[in-house]
Amino acid sequence: MIDQPTPTPIEPAQRAAQLHTLLHRYAHRYYVLDDPEVPDAEYDRLFRELQALEAAHPQLLTADSPTQRVGGAVLDEFDKVRHRIPMLSIRTETDIEASGAEAFDARVRRELGLADGDPAVEYVAELKFDGLAMSLRYENGSLVQAATRGDGETGEDVTQNIRTVHQIPLRLTGTVPPVLEVRGEVYMRRDHFEQLNDKQREKGEKTYINPRNTAAGAVRQLDPNITAQRPLSFYAYGLGEVTPASEGGPDFQTHWNMLQTLKSWGFPVSAQTNTAQAATDLIAYHQRIGALRDTLPFDIDGVVYKVNSLALQRQLGFISREPRWAVAHKYPAQEQLTTVLAIDIQVGRTGKLTPVAKLAPVFVGGVTVTNATLHNEDEIRRKDVRVGDTVIVRRAGDVIPEVVGVLADKRVVGAAEFTMPRACPVCGSAATREEVNGEEGADYRCTGGLFCPAQRKQAILHFASRRAVDVEGLGDKLVEQLVDAGIIKTLPDLYRLGLTSLAGLDRMAEKSAQNVLDALQKSKQTTLQRFLFGLGIRHAGEGTAKALTRHFGNLDAIMAASLEDLMGVTDVGPVVATSVRAFFDEPHNREVVEQLRACGFTWEEGEPVPQTAKPLTGKTFVITGTLPTLSRDEAKDRLEAAGAKVSGSVSKKTTYLVAGAEAGSKLDKATELGVPVLDEAGLLALLPSP
Numbered sequence: 001m002i003d004q005p006t007p008t009p010i011e012p013a014q015r016a017a018q019l020h021t022l023l024h025r026y027a028h029r030y031y032v033l034d035d036p037e038v039p040d041a042e043y044d045r046l047f048r049e050l051q052a053l054e055a056a057h058p059q060l061l062t063a064d065s066p067t068q069r070v071g072g073a074v075l076d077e078f079d080k081v082r083h084r085i086p087m088l089s090i091r092t093e094t095d096i097e098a099s100g101a102e103a104f105d106a107r108v109r110r111e112l113g114l115a116d117g118d119p120a121v122e123y124v125a126e127l128k129f130d131g132l133a134m135s136l137r138y139e140n141g142s143l144v145q146a147a148t149r150g151d152g153e154t155g156e157d158v159t160q161n162i163r164t165v166h167q168i169p170l171r172l173t174g175t176v177p178p179v180l181e182v183r184g185e186v187y188m189r190r191d192h193f194e195q196l197n198d199k200q201r202e203k204g205e206k207t208y209i210n211p212r213n214t215a216a217g218a219v220r221q222l223d224p225n226i227t228a229q230r231p232l233s234f235y236a237y238g239l240g241e242v243t244p245a246s247e248g249g250p251d252f253q254t255h256w257n258m259l260q261t262l263k264s265w266g267f268p269v270s271a272q273t274n275t276a277q278a279a280t281d282l283i284a285y286h287q288r289i290g291a292l293r294d295t296l297p298f299d300i301d302g303v304v305y306k307v308n309s310l311a312l313q314r315q316l317g318f319i320s321r322e323p324r325w326a327v328a329h330k331y332p333a334q335e336q337l338t339t340v341l342a343i344d345i346q347v348g349r350t351g352k353l354t355p356v357a358k359l360a361p362v363f364v365g366g367v368t369v370t371n372a373t374l375h376n377e378d379e380i381r382r383k384d385v386r387v388g389d390t391v392i393v394r395r396a397g398d399v400i401p402e403v404v405g406v407l408a409d410k411r412v413v414g415a416a417e418f419t420m421p422r423a424c425p426v427c428g429s430a431a432t433r434e435e436v437n438g439e440e441g442a443d444y445r446c447t448g449g450l451f452c453p454a455q456r457k458q459a460i461l462h463f464a465s466r467r468a469v470d471v472e473g474l475g476d477k478l479v480e481q482l483v484d485a486g487i488i489k490t491l492p493d494l495y496r497l498g499l500t501s502l503a504g505l506d507r508m509a510e511k512s513a514q515n516v517l518d519a520l521q522k523s524k525q526t527t528l529q530r531f532l533f534g535l536g537i538r539h540a541g542e543g544t545a546k547a548l549t550r551h552f553g554n555l556d557a558i559m560a561a562s563l564e565d566l567m568g569v570t571d572v573g574p575v576v577a578t579s580v581r582a583f584f585d586e587p588h589n590r591e592v593v594e595q596l597r598a599c600g601f602t603w604e605e606g607e608p609v610p611q612t613a614k615p616l617t618g619k620t621f622v623i624t625g626t627l628p629t630l631s632r633d634e635a636k637d638r639l640e641a642a643g644a645k646v647s648g649s650v651s652k653k654t655t656y657l658v659a660g661a662e663a664g665s666k667l668d669k670a671t672e673l674g675v676p677v678l679d680e681a682g683l684l685a686l687l688p689s690p
C-alpha cells in the first residue's frame with residue numbers, strides 16, 4: 001500500500017487571512033468599481049465561513065474584518081475628535097456664470113505673479129457632491145477612526161456608523177503610509193434615497209426630505225444599526241495627516257497623482273475628475289457637468305477647481321482658513337424655501353384630482369416656480385403640508401416641481417389640515433377615492449366623466465372610437481378644434497353640429513364636413529353594448545359592457561341596477577359594480593345619457609338573455625401575434641361569444657394562449673408557466689361554427 005500524503009488542514013488564522021483578502025477584494029469590486037467579480041451567493045458563502053471561523057476563534061476577530069460592517073452598541077453621545085490637520089472649508093464662487101471660473105483663474109495667476117504671456121495654470125476639476133465632509137484615519141492600512149468636520153478643528157467620532165458604509169474600505173490594498181487621513185464626502189445616491197422613501201410610503205411613515213439631510217441624519221445616528229439600513233456612499237477628494245515623505249510616506253507632486261493613488265488603495269474617486277488648462281477648460285467643464293447634472297445618480301451643488309501642482313498650492317497658501325488654490329463653482333440651487341399660498345385641485349383628462357401647491361414665486365432649478373405638485377391626499381398627509389406653511393420646493397431638470405418637506409417649526413398657529421374635496425372643483429360632480437386591485441388607491445376621481453369640462457375631449461374621443469359608436473373621421477385634432485372653439489361643450493352637442501359650424505373650421509373642406517356629419521348620423525345606429533362602452537365608465541371595458549347588456553337587456557335596467565344586482569352579473573366584481581353605480585348616481589351623467597338618447601340613438605333592446613352554459617365558459621384565453629386569417633378583434637369577439645374570457649396578459653390562470661406569427665414575450669411566459677399554446681386552427685376547433 002502506498003502512503004498518500006494527507007493534505008495539511010489549513011490553519012484557522014491562515015484561512016481567516018485568506019477570507020479577509022478575498023472578501024475585501026470582492027466588496028471593492030462590487031461597491032467601489034461597480035464591477036462584481038463573483039456572484040452574490042459566493043460572497044455570502046465566504047462571508048458566513050469567516051463569521052463561523054471568528055465565532056469559533058474569537059482571537060481572529062479584528063476591527064478591519066469584513067464581518068465588522070454591521071451594528072454595534074448604541075451610544076449616548078459621540079466622542080469629540082480633534083483634527084490634527086484642520087478640516088478646511090472651500091471658498092464658494094457665487095457667480096454661477098463662466099465669469100466665476102475666469103475670476104478664479106485670474107486670482108490664482110495674480111497671486112502667483114504670472115503675467116499675461118506666462119503659461120496656463122493646470123487645474124484639477126472635480127464634482128462637488130452634496131453630502132457631508134468626513135475624515136477617515138487609517139493606521140497601518142486599517143480604518144481606525146472616522147470623524148465629521150464639526151467646526152473644522154473638532155469633529156465627532158462616528159467610526160461605528162461609517163464602518164457600515166460599504167464604499168469605505170476597512171482595510172487598504174497595496175503599500176500605504178503608516179498614518180493616512182483621507183478626506184471626502186459621504187452622500188446618498190438618488191436611487192437609494194427614492195428606495196428608502198418608497199419603503200417609508202409602504203409603511204405609511206413620513207418621507208425624507210432630500211438625500212443630503214438623510215445622509216447627514218444617518219451619519220449622526222447614535223444607533224449604528226439604523227445607519228446600517230441607510231445606503232450611504234463615499235468619494236475621496238483630499239488628505240489630512242499623512243506620514244511625511246521623510247519618514248517613508250508618499251511624496252505626491254500633484255493633486256491628480258494623489259487622487260489616482262487613493263484610487264489604487266481602494267477609495268472611490270469620482271470618474272468625472274479631469275485635469276484642465278486655464279479658465280477655458282474650467283468653463284467647458286462647468287458647462288459640461290451642468291448639462292449632465294440631472295442625469296448623475298447623485299446630487300451635486302457645483303464643481304470644484306484645484307491648482308494641480310502641490311508646490312503651487314503651498315506657494316498660494318490660505319486666506320482666512322480657506323485655500324487660495326481651490327474654489328467651488330456653484331450651479332443654481334435645486335431646492336429653495338417658499339410659502340404655500342393655497343392648495344388647488346387640478347382635474348386631469350381622465351378625471352384624476354391632483355392637489356397642487358400654489359407658492360410664493362421662488363427661483364429654483366433655474367426658473368421661477370409658482371406651482372408644485374403634491375401628488376395625492378396620502379402624500380399631503382405624510383408631509384403634512386398646510387396653507388401658510390414654509391416648505392422646501394425642489395425642481396431638478398425637467399421634472400415637475402415638488403414640495404419635498406415642511407419646516408414644521410415655522411407653521412403659523414391655526415393652520416388647518418388639508419382635506420381632499422368630495423366634489424370635482426371643475427364640474428361639481430362627486431369625487432371618489434379609487435380602489436386598485438381591491439384595495440383603497442391613492443387617487444380621487446371625478447365621477448362626472450361625460451359632463452366634466454376637464455374630461456370633455458377624452459370623453460368625446462372615447463365615445464366616437466372604433467370599438468364604441470365608431471364615428472369615422474372624428475380624430476383628436478378635430479375634437480380639439482371643436483372643443484377649443486367652444487362649438488361643443490358636452491357629448492350631445494356633437495350630434496347637434498351643423499354643416500356651417502363644421503365647415504367653418506380651419507382646414508375643413510365642405511366635403512369633409514359632410515362626411516363627418518354622415519358618420520355621426522351613422523353612429524346612432526349602434527348596439528347597446530357599444531353605446532355603454534362609449535360612456536367611458538371607469539373600469540367598465542368592452543367585456544363589462546357586453547356582460548351588462550346580456551344580463552339586463554336594456555339601458556334603463558342597467559341604470560337602475562343596485563350594487564347587488566350589478567355584482568350578480570358574471571365577471572362583474574365590486575370595483576366595476578361600484579364604478580357603474582357611481583357613474584349612474586351622478587345626475588350630470590344621467591342627463592347626458594338622456595340627451596344622447598334624445599339625439600336619436602337606436603339599438604335593439606331586448607329581454608335579458610338567460611345565462612345559458614356556453615362551451616368556453618370559465619376558460620381564459622390570451623391572444624398574441626398575428627393569426628393567419630382572423631383579426632385579433634374577430635378572435636376576441638368569437639371567444640367571448642363562446643363564453644370565454646379574453647385577457648391581455650398570461651398568468652397561471654390562463655387556460656390557453658393563442659399564438660400567431662411573431663408572438664413575443666407572451667409566448668415565452670406561457671412556455672415558462674406551462675400554459676398550453678394553440679394556433680389558429682386549434683382555436684377554430686374549440687369554437688362553435690359562426
Ligand code: I6G
Pocket residue numbers: 087088089090126127128129133185237238304323326
Ligand atoms: O467640501 C469640499 C468638496 C469637494 C471640499 C473639497 C472638494 O473637492 C472636490 N476640497 C477641499 C480641499 C475642501 N473641501 C476643503
